[in-house]
């Protein structure tokens with residue numbers, strides 16, 4: 001484990017137990033986030049990205065439950081050095097200690113800004129509330145902070161926006177408001193769950209630039225979730241590639257892009273449209289489809305779609321995420337022999 | 343917001359005009375005119391009226407003229423505050439229903455407040471603790487509440503109160519205050535008596551509203567804004583009350599438009615069973631005795647209450663939901 005990491009997720013497991021069956025939405029995920037680092041989590045829709053970050057925030061709701069692993073986090077008030085981590089997985093999700101961390105030390109930029117704002121409360125009301133949950137200050141002061149933050153993220157005439165409703169704003173503006181809301185209490189870790197999927201391409205680029213800039217100015221770490229490797233290339237330092245609730249490969253962006261080890265990463269990279277492809281050429285897509293969460297294959301979750309599938313090996317045992325080389329880790333028997341214990 | 347209310351208010355006279363036509367048709371429904379039945383009634387009770395008086399009455403109500411003239415004569419008298427005379431009671435109608443109308447409104451509004459005050463927590467807890475013992479308990483309770491006719495509840499409670507506690511629980515006042523003028527003591531006495539009819543009348547509505555709220559809330563509880571509020575670090579109960587409950591209430595408030603008139607008028611049988619001095623029992627009696635001007639006036643006041651109820655719900659909804667406010671102005 002990276003000793004100066006502010007977040008270290010170890011073997012995280014989150015399940016949804018329903019009458020129809022159990023979904024192992026997150027099944028042994030591990031990764032580290034260093035201070036000031038941008039970590040991108042990438043994977044196809046349904047691979048467990050959102051559940052992973054909801055688990056970190058401890059807002060997974062019934063029938064979901066964090067059933068194993070550690071979420072070691074170093075909040076601000078616990079000094080910078082040493083090993084004074086809090087294991088978020090051991091806290092009560094609704095308890096006071098976890099609530100002080102949520103929105104304060106770790107903030108979330110949600111997937112759909114429209115749906116994440118209440119249509120019957122003003123923007124100002126929702127921003128002020130977010131400040132006052134963590135700071136003992138009066139409404140006036142909280143409003144000042146809210147306006148200040150909106151200015152910082154480039155919301156035009158923020159004073160007027162305070163009394164506006166979410167449905168009166170454009171998509172891009174709404175996303176900026178959500179970013180302002182996340183920044184209110186100067187978190188150490190910002191989690192952005194597909195923050196650019198709901199907005200158009202031009203605004204997307206602006207939002208990405210904004211996040212990069214904010215990350216530098218505030219010295220925050222960011223976990224950036226996307227299903228788009230192209231976006232990862234623009235913003236992230238490190239990448240975590242997920243498939244069916246497991247980490248397939250992780251490492252610095254450059255290494256992953258130039259030297260992908262896992263067949264799944266290779267397949268994902270192959271499906272990015274580049275400027276050289278003409279529009280007539282069909283995009284290469286990954287063969288097969290993601291198995292239904294109730295019918296996870298035994299062994300490596302990717303083997304049914306894998307080009308390098310080794311019968312008798314990949315369908316029997318599940319490869320562990322092992323360090324290969326200096327920075328990259330991969331869970332694939334093409335690169336090591338270490339399997340998960342059953 | 344103001345534009346919205348003014349718009350609604352402008353619609354009001356128009357609605358009442360339409361309703362007045364309906365009420366008038368009702369008055370005209372029984373065969374023969376009412377002066378004839380009046381004379382017949384007088385004759386039956388052994389007294390009589392001289393020719394001149396009868397003609398004066400016929401002239402006053404325009405009984406020899408076409409229907410629309412009679413209607414406008416009636417309407418213009420109503421607009422001057424003269425509802426006519428009850429033949430049955432031999433009293434001006436406004437005197438007869440004034441007090442009863444007030445008590446009807448008081449009972450209706452307390453029933454309404456009771457309904458909301460009880461349905462809100464029941465619906466909220468049922469939804470947030472779905473499939474818990476509490477939820478099942480209130481599911482059964484709600485079905486019983488909806489399925490039992492209200493007058494039956496009234497009869498059962500009356501019988502229980504009488505046989506177990508030895509008290510009669512009819513009326514809205516103690517005997518000493520029943521016909522007294524309004525005083526502080528009378529208001530207190532009303533407060534002591536109003537709760538039982540309020541509970542009886544409100545039970546059915548409470549059950550229905552709790553059901554609606556539970557269903558609405560179950561929809562709201564999975565919305566992304568809940569997740570966002572949690573991610574901000576908000577305590578669970580506080581966020582449930584501030585966001586989903588607030589949003590789930592809107593459809594309830596729009597139901598107020600039909601629910602409030604229902605409480606006002608639906609109380610007829612219960613009010614008769616419980617012998618309440620509201621306008622319901624009076625309507626029943628006027629219909630039996632074909633006292634049509636009285637019946638028409640009462641029906642018209644029901645319409646009036648219904649219109650006010652709808653107006654109230656519209657304004658409340660606009661106040662609660664900025665999207666509606668925006669749409670209308």
Ligand SMILES: Nc1ncnc2c1ncn2[C@@H]1O[C@H](COP(=O)(O)OP(=O)(O)O)[C@@H](O)[C@H]1O
Nearest residue numbers: 016023025044045046047048049050051052293
């Ligand atoms: N509320 C829920 N109830 C049941 N299963 C869920 C729920 N939320 C997520 N899941 C399961 O977890 C898997 C991962 O979901 P998610 O993390 O939202 O995917 P994504 O990577 O697209 O964000 C889904 O395929 C689904 O089966």
Ligand SMILES: [Mg+2]
Nearest residue numbers: 049050111193
């Ligand atoms: Mg997601």
